[in-house]
Structure formats: C-alpha cells, structure tokens
Amino acid sequence: MNEMQFLTWVRGPGLDIALSLFVLGVLWRLIEIYSLGRKKDLSAPRHKPGASGWHTIARRSVPPEGMFKTSPVSYVGGYVFHIGLAIIIFLFIPHIKLIESLVGVSWPGLPSQVVDLVTVVTLAAMIVLLADRIMKPTKRYLSGFQDWFTWTLTFLPVLTGWLAVQHLLLPYTTMLALHILTAELLLVFIPFTKLFHAFTVFGSRWFNGAVNGHKGVPV
Amino acid sequence: MTMNKNAKLLENLEWQGVSRRTFLKYCATLASLMALPPSAGRAMAEALAQAKRPSVIWLPFQECTGCTESITRSHSPSIEGMIFDMISLDYQETLMAAAGHQAEEALHKAMQDNMGKYVLIIDGSVATGLDGAYSCIAGRTNLEALREAAQGAAAIIALGSCAAYGGIPKAKPNPTGAVAVSDIIKDKPIVNIPGCPPIPVVITGVLAHYLTFGSLPELDKLGRPKAFYGETIHDRCYRRPFYDQGKFAKSFDDEGARKGWCLFELGCKGPVTYNACASVKWNGGASWPVEAGHGCLGCSEPDFWDAGGFYKALSMPADPLKMTAGAALAGAVAGVAITVANRAKKGAAKAAHETTTLADLEK
Ligand code: SF4
Ligand code: SF4
Numbered sequence: 001m002n003e004m005q006f007l008t009w010v011r012g013p014g015l016d017i018a019l020s021l022f023v024l025g026v027l028w029r030l031i032e033i034y035s036l037g038r039k040k041d042l043s044a045p046r047h048k049p050g051a052s053g054w055h056t057i058a059r060r061s062v063p064p065e066g067m068f069k070t071s072p073v074s075y076v077g078g079y080v081f082h083i084g085l086a087i088i089i090f091l092f093i094p095h096i097k098l099i100e101s102l103v104g105v106s107w108p109g110l111p112s113q114v115v116d117l118v119t120v121v122t123l124a125a126m127i128v129l130l131a132d133r134i135m136k137p138t139k140r141y142l143s144g145f146q147d148w149f150t151w152t153l154t155f156l157p158v159l160t161g162w163l164a165v166q167h168l169l170l171p172y173t174t175m176l177a178l179h180i181l182t183a184e185l186l187l188v189f190i191p192f193t194k195l196f197h198a199f200t201v202f203g204s205r206w207f208n209g210a211v212n213g214h215k216g217v218p219v
Numbered sequence: 220m221t222m223n224k225n226a227k228l229l230e231n232l233e234w235q236g237v238s239r240r241t242f243l244k245y246c247a248t249l250a251s252l253m254a255l256p257p258s259a260g261r262a263m264a265e266a267l268a269q270a271k272r273p274s275v276i277w278l279p280f281q282e283c284t285g286c287t288e289s290i291t292r293s294h295s296p297s298i299e300g301m302i303f304d305m306i307s308l309d310y311q312e313t314l315m316a317a318a319g320h321q322a323e324e325a326l327h328k329a330m331q332d333n334m335g336k337y338v339l340i341i342d343g344s345v346a347t348g349l350d351g352a353y354s355c356i357a358g359r360t361n362l363e364a365l366r367e368a369a370q371g372a373a374a375i376i377a378l379g380s381c382a383a384y385g386g387i388p389k390a391k392p393n394p395t396g397a398v399a400v401s402d403i404i405k406d407k408p409i410v411n412i413p414g415c416p417p418i419p420v421v422i423t424g425v426l427a428h429y430l431t432f433g434s435l436p437e438l439d440k441l442g443r444p445k446a447f448y449g450e451t452i453h454d455r456c457y458r459r460p461f462y463d464q465g466k467f468a469k470s471f472d473d474e475g476a477r478k479g480w481c482l483f484e485l486g487c488k489g490p491v492t493y494n495a496c497a498s499v500k501w502n503g504g505a506s507w508p509v510e511a512g513h514g515c516l517g518c519s520e521p522d523f524w525d526a527g528g529f530y531k532a533l534s535m536p537a538d539p540l541k542m543t544a545g546a547a548l549a550g551a552v553a554g555v556a557i558t559v560a561n562r563a564k565k566g567a568a569k570a571a572h573e574t575t576t577l578a579d580l581e582k
Contacts, residue, residue, distance in 0.1 A: 004491065
C-alpha cells in the first residue's frame with residue numbers, strides 16, 4: 001500500500017468503519033444511560049435559591065472558592081485545551097468541509113494561521129497538563145490506564161494534524177493519512193471511554209444538580 | 220544538407236541555429252531547476268556539447284500517446300525539443316517513418332548495436348492479464364517485449380504515470396492486469412517520470428543529467444527525480460495565500476473563482492501531489508492547470524484515478540458511507556436491548572424485595 005492508497009483508505013473505508021462504530025457506540029450508550037431511570041423521589045422538594053440542575057451546569061464551569069489557587073494548572077490548562085480543541089475541530093475549514101459533506105451544514109471558518117496558532121497553544125496546554133498529572137502525587141495516584149490512554153488518543157490527531165499542515169517529519173500525504181487515522185481511532189473510542197463526557201457532561205451535571213436541589217443543597 | 224548523425228550535440232544544435240550562448244543559458248537553467256550547484260550548469264554544457272547522441276529506444280505499451288504529444292508538440296521550437304531531437308531516437312513507433320517488419324528490424328538492430336548502452340524509454344503500463352495478451356505489438360506481448368528490451372538497457376525511463384505506476388489502465392477494476400515497469404523489471408536502474416502527461420523539461424532534464432554525469436539523478440521513494448518531484452503543487456502554488464486566508468472558490472464560476480481564490484474545496488489535490496507544474500509550468504511556461512482555473516488532479520501520484528474523485532475536497536470522504544445507517548440502527552437496538560435487560564433486573568429486584576415488619580425487627 002503506498003501513501004496515496006493509505007490516504008484513500010482512511011478517507012474511504014476507514015472513515016466508514018470509524019463513523020459507524022462511533023454512531024453505534026454513541027446511540028447505544030446514550031440510550032442505555034438515559035433509560036436507567038431512578039425511583040421517584042416522593043419527598044417534598046426543598047426549594048433553595050441556586051439549588052437546581054441548571055445552576056449546577058453553570059456553577060461547575062467555574063472553580064469553587066480556593067480551588068483555583070490549589071490547582072491553577074488544571075483549570076487554566078483544562079480551559080485552554082478544551083476551547084482550543086473546539087476551535088480546531090469546528091473552525092478549521094477542511095474540517096467544516098468534512099462536516100458539511102457528512103451532515104450538510106456548514107459555517108464560516110477561521111484563517112488557517114489562526115487555527116495554527118490555536119493548535120500550538122492547545123498542544124502546549126495538553127503537554128503541561130500531562131506533566132502536571134505525572135508530577136503531582138495526588139493526580140498521579142488518581143490516574144488509571146484510561147486517563148493516559150484518552151490523553152494520547154486526544155493528543156495524537158492534534159499533533160499529526162499540525163505536523164501535516166507544517167510539512168514536518170513525514171511527507172504531507174502520509175502525515176495527513178496518519179492524522180485522519182488517529183482522528184478515526186479517537187472517534188471509535190469516544191463512546192467507550194471517559195471521553196464520552198463530551199456527550200454526557202451537561203446531562204450528568206444537570207442530574208446531580210437536580211437531585212441535590214430537590215434536597216435543598218446547592219452543589 | 221542533412222544533420223550529421225555522428226556529430227556532437229552542440230554541432231548539431233549550431234547547425235539548427237542555436238547559439239553557444241543560448242545553449243549555455245539553457246544548461247544553467249536546467250541545472251538550477253534540478254537544484255544542482257551553479258558549477259553543474261557549466262559541467263553539463265561541456266558534457267552535453269561533447270556527448271555523442273545516445274541511443275534511445277522508446278516502446279509504447281498500454282498508453283494514449285499523451286506522453287509523446289506532451290514532449291514532441293508543446294516544445295517544437297525550443298531547445299528542449301531540439302535536445303530531444305539530438306538523442307538518437309532509434310525506435311519510436313509514433314514518430315518513426317518505418318512500419319511493420321521494417322520497424323521491427325530497426326528495433327532489433329538498435330538493440331544489438333547498442334547492447335548494454337541504450338536508454339530504454341517506456342510509456343504505457345504493462346498488461347499482465349491472460350499472459351499479457353491484452354496488449355501486443357507485432358504479435359508479441361508488451362510483457363515479452365519489455366523483458367527483452369530491458370536486458371540490454373543501461374537504464375530505463377518509465378515515462379508517464381502509466382509506465383511509472385500503472386496509471387489509468389490500472390484503475391479499478393484493472394481489467395487487463397496492468398502494472399508498472401518497476402513491477403516487472405527489478406535488476407535495472409529505473410527512473411519514474413510520472414504525470415499524465417509528464418512535463419517535457421523533466422524528461423530532458425533527466426536525459427541531460429544522464430549524459431552529463433553518467434548516472435540517473437537522485438530519486439525519491441517512488442522512484443521520481445527529487446529535483447522535479449521534491450515539493451508539492453500546493454507548496455509552490457501561487458494561490459496558496461488564499462488557502463491560508465481561507466478564501467476558497469465554491470464553484471467554477473463564482474466570485475471566488477473569478478478572483479483566483481484557492482481551489483481546495485473544488486477538489487484540488489495539490490496538497491498531496493508532488494510535481495513541478497507550479498514552478499516549471501506548461502507549454503513553455505505559459506500557464507498551468509491551477510492557473511487556468513482547475514484544481515490539480517494529482518496525476519503524478521500512484522492511483523490518482525482511484526483517489527476518491529477529482530471534484531471532492533481532500534478532507535471529504537473518498538467513498539459514500541455504506542455502513543453508518545446500519546450502525547446507527549444496531550446502536551439503537553443495542554441500547555434498547557440493554558434498557559430492557561436493566562429494567563428486567565430492576566423489576567426482579569423489586570419483586571424479590573421483602574417488606575420488613577416490626578415483628579421482623581423484634582425477632
Ligand atoms: S489551488 Fe490547490 S495547490 Fe493551489 S493553494 Fe489551493 S489547494 Fe493548494
Ligand atoms: S496540476 Fe496536477 S493534475 Fe495537473 S498536470 Fe500538474 S500534477 Fe498533473
């Protein structure tokens with residue numbers, strides 16, 4: 001298989017397989033999770049301002065008092081790389097073209113130099129977060145296989161995409177194919193790992209908030 | 220007055236009205252095109268001026284004559300064209316006057332007279348299906364002719380994407396079992412000059428290099444001279460600033476197209492295509508495909524014909540998705556099945572639940 005065939009495979013059958021597993025996994029997990037249900041709470045709700053699902057969604061997006069000082073790297077790094085990822089994925093024009101060809105909607109993108117800069121910042125933030133995870137004993141203790149694995153899964157497409165655009169390390173064709181392949185691996189693993197939080201984060205926050213709100217506890 | 224068959228190259232060029240100065244300039248340009256040091260231009264001029272016309276045998280296989288057209292037609296009055304005349308093209312079916320048995324004789328004579336020394340140019344792919352019967356000349360398969368002619372060749376030039384990589388004849392489903400020259404011949408130096416068709420100056424450049432240094436130029440992984448195939452079309456494309464700014468033509472006649480914006484969204488394969496079109500250009504430097512308003516097809520890459528469609532952006536799926544709808548259904552079914560199982564478990568737990576009474580606690 002030469003480079004061009006590799007690229008054509010990841011753009012063709014590879015993409016088909018990856019997207020299929022992704023869609024299959026996402027639907028399966030969403031249905032499974034949201035159909036679990038809970039027993040009805042028969043107690044009377046204790047209303048207290050700020051205790052509700054919606055409040056929790058917003059509140060958990062800002063660090064609780066004192067926490068920012070304790071682990072600034074987690075907060076700043078976390079924000080930077082999440083926003084960076086969103087910009088790269090949804091505002092880089094070739095990505096928009098892909099989404100358009102898959103689902104038919106498109107929107108204006110950013111100049112590639114801007115995306116390039118965002119990518120460098122994102123990569124840096126991810127590396128800093130990894131170093132922090134390795135160096136801080138508590139974080140290291142709390143980390144399991146999935147944490148290292150999902151970090152790698154997320155990091156690789158960003159790195160290979162940037163290397164491809166910059167024409168570094170390998171010929172563009174090979175690097176582009178590797179980029180698409182790693183992105184496909186990421187897609188396949190999203191539904192079956194912690195990365196599924198991309199779909200469930202706000203739902204579960206709302207749920208926690210709602211349950212606690214019922215008891216009159218703002219969380 | 221006729222051209223002297225044994226004259227040195229420069230003498231013949233002078234005879235054709237090309238001055239020494241023009242010739243030197245040409246060699247310097249060629250050297251710089253091939254990224255050789257400036258001194259190489261002079262070395263090349265000296266070597267070429269002294270060179271006896273090397274014997275070249277050109278065999279056409281499964282091809283469309285586009286490669287021959289490219290080299291002979293677009294350059295008639297240029298030096299490249301003349302240099303090309305200056306080689307002793309001993310056998311070329313399209314260009315030679317001889318036909319039939321005469322032609323066959325010419326071929327065998329050229330092979331015998333220059334055994335071990337001639338340059339063999341092949342254009343077109345080699346059919347291997349039905350023992351090669353899909354493509355025969357003078358009652359012999361291309362496969363046989365190639366094996367025989369390769370034996371006495373000093374070097375082989377696989378001219379055009381068909382000879383270099385199989386090209387269009389090899390496109391799916393490849394009914395004739397077409398393969399590249401390098402798939403058959405393993406023991407000779409082969410240089411691939413892909414393109415559909417290839418740029419004329421690339422072949423004269425390779426010939427000039429061969430005549431000057433007695434060797435083939437440095438090749439990349441796909442057997443192409445690095446000097447001409449070292450960079451992508453996209454690297455040297457004059458529309459590149461628009462790509463970087465995110466300004467794309469969306470159709471061939473919209474405002475973006477009129478303003479000369481990037482053709483990526485219209486399917487340009489420039490980013491993955493290694494060729495010299497963007498710097499050398501076509502038709503004596505007049506223009507080139509992207510300048511004419513059409514995206515690059517990727518014609519100098521293996522299997523460009525099957526690379527997902529000429530008008531699809533590189534970031535778009537190469538094939539229509541076939542399994543995704545089925546997968547969505549399977550996912551939903553799996554989700555529902557698990558839901559049913561979970562509910563059943565909950566129901567069973569509820570049913571098994573025994574109410575604790577005061578009496579129980581006092582036991
Ligand atoms: S027209 Fe093609 S080669 Fe030129 S910048 Fe756009 S994508 Fe690259
Ligand atoms: S622009 Fe692309 S498709 Fe056109 S001749 Fe050059 S390499 Fe081939």
